[in-house]
Amino acid sequence: MMEGDSPSITHSDEYRLLETYCQKRKPSTSPRRSLCMYSREAQTGSEKYGNVxxxxxxxxxxxxxxxxGLETDSVNTDVIEKLVELLKKSGDDLNEKIKKDHELLGYLQSTLSYDFFEKLTTAFIKSVVPGFLQSRNKHEEIALTFEVTSRLGALDLHPMNRVMGFGAQYLQKNFTPWVKQHGGWEKAFDDNDEVH
Incomplete structure (x- = not known):
């Protein structure tokens, strides 16, 4: 079993919510695909997680x-900075941009681990949510974690479930206590106002 792919992770609320989020972020290209996405969402708990x-x-x-801009203090600052910028500006051509950058592609293919995912996600969040606001903008930090996971999972570098496992681990480590404190995923996101 690969790192980030343990049964406790893949059956967690965080993982299933990530599945639902990633399905919502995928563009549907045909009616047949839409039907597949609908049944996939039903399997992953769309009713339970769809609103969140x-x-x-x-x-x-x-x-x-x-x-x-971006501030990091990572050993791999150059790679992380480059990835953060690509992920922030990503569109349909993100895969192509990464494939053209052979150094970045090689690095990602050989070193994508939970530790790297954690550094990248933390740098991504810090680049978007100023440090002095991070303790107050949990909704934004959580949403950015979902978006990083979705964008990395869409790349053709690693299996989607591995990246989602990393995302679920990151959520559990950094946000699950806050979510539980606010009544669970649905209650923590009951309204659009930030819960402090």
């Missing part, structure tokens, strides 16, 4: 990913 995934999508789409 929709709210997370709205948070990310609200202009949260404006280019604000």
């Amino acid at each position: 995934a929709e709210k997370l999508t709205r948070i990310v789409d609200s202009g949260l990913l404006a280019d604000n």
Whole structure:
């Protein structure tokens, strides 16, 4: 079993919510695909997680990913900075941009681990949500974690379930206590106002 793919992770609320979010972020290209996505969403608990995934999508789409610069203190600062910038500006051509950068592609293919995912996600969040606001903007930080996981999972570098396992681990480590404190995923995202 690969790192980030343990049964406790893949059956967690965080993992299933990530599945639902990633399905919402995928563009449907044909009616047949839409039907497949519908049945996949039903399997992953769309009824239970659909509202939360929709709210997370709205948070990310609200202009949260404006280019604000980047501050990191990581050993792999250059790679992380490059990836953060690509992920912030990503569109349909993200895969192509990464494939053209052979150094970055090789690095990602050989070193994508939970530790790297954690450094990248933390740098991504810090680049978007100023440090002095991070303790107050949990909704935004959580939404950005979902978006990083979705964008990395869409790359053709690693199996989607591995990346989602990393995302679920990151959520459990950094946000699950806060979510539980606020009554669970649905209650923590009951309204659009930030819960402090």
